[in-house]
Amino acid sequence: MIPYGRQDIRQEDIDAVTDVLRSDFLTQGPAVPAFEAALANAAGSAHAVAVNSATSALHIACAALDLEADDMLWTSPNTFVASANCARYCGASVDFVDTDPVTANLCPQRLEDKLHTADKAGRLPKIIVPVHLAGLSCDMEAIGALARKYDVRVIEDASHAVGGRYADTPVGACQHSDITVFSFHPVKIVTSGEGGAAMTPDSALAERMARLRSHGITRDPNEMTHAPDGPWYYQMVELGWNYRMTDIAAALGSAQMARLDEYVIRRNALADRYDQLLSDLPVTLPGRSDHAYSAWHLYVIRVNAARHRAIFEGLRARGIGVNLHYIPVHLQPYYRAQGFKPGDFPEAERCYAEAISIPLFPMMTDAMQDEVVEALAAELSS
Incomplete structure (x- = not known):
């Protein structure tokens, strides 16, 4: 059987994972920040927040943008269910924008028509999630202009598109969006076994997503509601989740990013x-x-x-x-x-x-x- 997709694992990938297994850290060690740095460099992004799946990245992206009950998120119907489910995790509603007949990506003209109608009805979405199907970027300049006109936030679901470019800019640079999400599932462009990342130019969004991936806990005294009791101290300042990536996965991801x-x-x-x-x-x-x-x-x-x-x-x-x-x-x-x-x-x-x-x-x-x-x-x- 010739599969529709297959990971490529080489000796350098095995060596990178073995090095972690022999180290002092299997998770929350140096490999995750190194992977994040490689991602940020490749995508031309100021910040990368690595997590255990692209689904988790979509969730914390929505949460960081304060998507809540009574809000609405729009995405493409031609995608995996995670692109819509991230809204439901936040208690928000979901609607869809039909696709372009040539690219099968979310259609900017249909988006414009739908935003115009929603604006008149007072029911604009809070977030739009364009999906870069098969690795081809949506028309982000058009989508970004509409988002600015109607004061809507944008999360690019680029699960298929790490390594791609839009208008000579790497996907993930977020020139026309707030956050871009990547996937590192084995059949994707590069793999960490399972894994995802949220890219953003916004330091406040990056800090919040990093906190949300780890139970909403911080050790930064500047983020705490009162002074720490001692060097052991941490505070849970908001509800988060255990979405951390392991050093094992990050080491594999970094080795793959070199290719x-x-x-x-x-x-x-x-x-x-x-x-x-x-x-x-x-x-x-x-x-x-x-x-x-x-x-x-x-x-x-x-x-x-x-x-x-x-x-x-x-x-x-x-x-x-x-x-x-x-x-x-x-x-x-x-x-x-x-x-x-x-x-x-x-x-x-x-x-x-x-x-x-x-x-x-x-x-x-x-x-x-x-x-x-x-x-x-x-x-x-x-």
């Missing part, structure tokens, strides 16, 4: 080669954008909806580990119970009916890629 550019360059080369190999087949290729350099976490083709399932199952039967990204969030039973229904976001639903993620990972060989294309051609002609 970030290598991975993204290879993914782009494979995507370009797919574009050439698939150009004569009856499939819709992934949308591209002049404003972004994709990290190419995924290569998502679209096929005739009437044959979608048959092609998907046929490819798996031929040993091609295809996947589907994503079932629209509003169609999940939990969100249907919130009042959403089929037909609410037709473009995202159309993408779901046609999309297939075919294998793409840095260690994929040209021969593997040829095998994928041959299997796809056979299924399309059957």
